[in-house]
Amino acid sequence: MPQRYSEDEIIARVFAPIAGAAALGLKDDAALLAPEGAQLVVTTDMLVAGVHFFPDDDPSLIAKKALRVNLSDLAAKGAEPIGVLLALALPADWTNVWLEAFAAGFGEDGRAYNAPLIGGDTAATPGPLTISITALGRTQRFVPRTGARPGDAIFVSGPIGDAALGLALRRDAALAARLSPEARDYLIGRYLLPQPRLDLARWLSANASAAMDISDGLAGDLAKLCGASGVSAAIELAAAPLSAAAREAIAIDPALFETAITGGDDYEILIAAGGEAALPEPACRIGRIEAGNAPPRFLDVHKKPVFFKKLSFQHF
Known part of the structure; x- marks a missing residue:
């Protein structure tokens, strides 16, 4: 021993x-x-x-x-x-x-x-x-999940889906072998070592209506934020920020787009803030908060609804 x-x-x-x-x-x-x-x-x-x-x-x-x-x-x-x-x-x-x-x-x-x-x-x-x-x-000011208001813009702080795709590559050697070494290493690295967005903390405290980190997937975590705030939302999927490595993986297997939108472990931040808000890059606007308590809507480039098999990772 x-x-x-x-x-x-x-x-x-x-x-x-x-x-x-x-x-x-x-x-x-x-x-x-x-x-x-x-x-x-x-x-x-x-x-x-x-x-x-x-x-x-x-x-x-x-x-x-x-x-x-x-x-x-x-x-x-x-x-x-x-x-x-x-x-x-x-x-x-x-x-x-x-x-x-x-x-x-x-x-x-x-x-x-x-x-x-x-x-x-x-x-x-x-x-x-x-x-x-x-x-x-x-x-100086706690940013809750409960503060999103109709008319707020919805932002994400950076690329989504990288970690979920990195996990998929670790589980599927054949898929990993089809990617370039650079894309494979980047995605697996994002799974192994998330980057907490502490650089945005003061901006969020001063400007955000509501926020949460994306730990269980963009789609599911948005549903949680909307539920906590008593609002709905519309997301333009074409605006969702994807890294070059994620785009390479999705080009090989288009089904991985759903993995990117619903998979977890990214630890980027989902933000609701006034429409005039301007976040530093790579944050980008992906949708809007709407009145009502209907589930969030996910829209394709033609504004048609997209449905997912599940919204996020669940432990139970």
């Missing part, structure tokens, strides 16, 4: 070196936070091996993805990070080497995004590796 750290050693040797000042050296049962003149935003996401990532993925990339999906939620609320709590349930086959690589990736991103580790917990589990992160942020 490989040599392993004790629980106390995991805290002291692996995670304390990457913890922020609010963590008090990870020597207490809680962290101390004091955001002045701001609203405190708290969010949590759980990632499970075999569901959100492949068990044999690079542990540093697993750590970064786990952190970034939580930072994406903060960004969508118009918040900038303060710190994060990490709960880690380790399966029977974990090793010190794996854990140290995980912590290195986590610490690197924590520094890059100013989101230091400030506490958490570890446990053993007979099940798969499970990672739960609670992220805390500050904002």
